Amino acid sequence: MTTADVRMAEVAALIGDPARANILSALMGGQALTAGELVRAAGVSPQTTSGHLAKLADGRLIACIKQGRHRYYRIATPRVAEMLEGIMAVVADAPPRHRPPSKLDEAMRNARTCYDHVAGKLGVALTDALCARGHLVLTREGGEITDSGAAFFERFGVDLAAARHRRRIFCRPCLDWTERRPHLGGTVGAVLAQRCLDLKWLQRMRDSRALLITPAGRQGLSETFGLSL
Amino acid sequence: MTTADVRMAEVAALIGDPARANILSALMGGQALTAGELVRAAGVSPQTTSGHLAKLADGRLIACIKQGRHRYYRIATPRVAEMLEGIMAVVADAPPRHRPPSKLDEAMRNARTCYDHVAGKLGVALTDALCARGHLVLTREGGEITDSGAAFFERFGVDLAAARHRRRIFCRPCLDWTERRPHLGGTVGAVLAQRCLDLKWLQRMRDSRALLITPAGRQGLSETFGLSL
């Protein structure tokens, strides 16, 4: 009908191919990945993957940086990441239909990145802990870091004040598609995740969005957030 | 890769067909529409439209209510509506590419519904007016009705207190794809739009999401919000 509708169909069609969905999902891990790594994620041949990457880039869903003989691809904008989260959210509250619970998904369900913050059981648990301690107030519509929360993050080694001035949404709930409950997103979620990675509490798994909790992480998360994992 | 990714591709593929995108876009008008009305929106034959409707319903993106010899279709859940808005938002800040500004879109650009609230020039102007008068505070991440705002809505004949207890997000910004600026969404946006329709200030156009500003509306919007339209 209108010009916007056809653009909407174009964008959706880009996401609507399984191989491209795999690529986008892999990039939702938050890291820029090379074409080669995305070949593994896509599950099709390098030639085909290359074509898909060209289409996604042409549609401005992903961006490409050439670096030597590698090409690094990433989600183009936070807006695109939010759109993909929105689709995930719809998928999440869809009926369980037939569910063959793959074991591959097991690690994902436990802990994974959601673009740039932590999701899965761990993400939800972290969020719950912050709320229970009065550091965070989350509603359906948004979230807020309390004064005690600001102090906590300071102690934890995160510069929230700097993060507050970024362009992105500062603090918001993000629906977890495995737990079906919200976890912490936005800039706050991102810096929290980054800090956990910096501390080597969490570790990215190769070619996956899944996160591994290190022994140090197990201890730190227990001491700092009271999580028994 | 994972089961969620393939579901994401399935959902996106549903939206990715032009005819189905037209249907969804029409339903984003917020009204339940009959299959016949959606035939016009889709731009394909009744048989084909029927097939599309079945697929969308099967994918839980739309819901169907039989009523006599009509079947009324509507967007299945607010979550689905938010997902579609998310896609629209990405389309909105994409490069203008080639833009053949259709005149059909003109009315849409001026005023239209966005699922259940007002968008377009009018939607943004209303939102700006509420902010300028200190009735509303909108940030990128959320929004809040001030005390003066609550009083204003009370005077305007809207029961905000009742609306506050609904399941839906209460107050939030929604990126306008024509104006490229946020307008008021959430429950507050919905009740505001409903009140304007009840007052006959706005009128839905047949088979379109576009809204017509009535003479009474012109006057009322000027007196109440200081809008010169």
Place this chain on the structure above:
DNA sequence: CTGATATTACGGTCGTGACCGAAGTATTCG
């Protein structure tokens, strides 16, 4: 009941796009 409208089901055509093999460009390394 008959005729009209609304909607879905079936069957067959056709085009688009996903796919891979082979070959081509670019970059690094020895």
Place this chain on the structure above:
DNA sequence: CGAATACTTCGGTCACGACCGTAATATCAG
């Protein structure tokens, strides 16, 4: 320089799905 790696372009095959014509079902009006 030549070999190896990283990635893309080209060309051709094939299948899925969008489409419509025809026909069936359901509801309503007279």
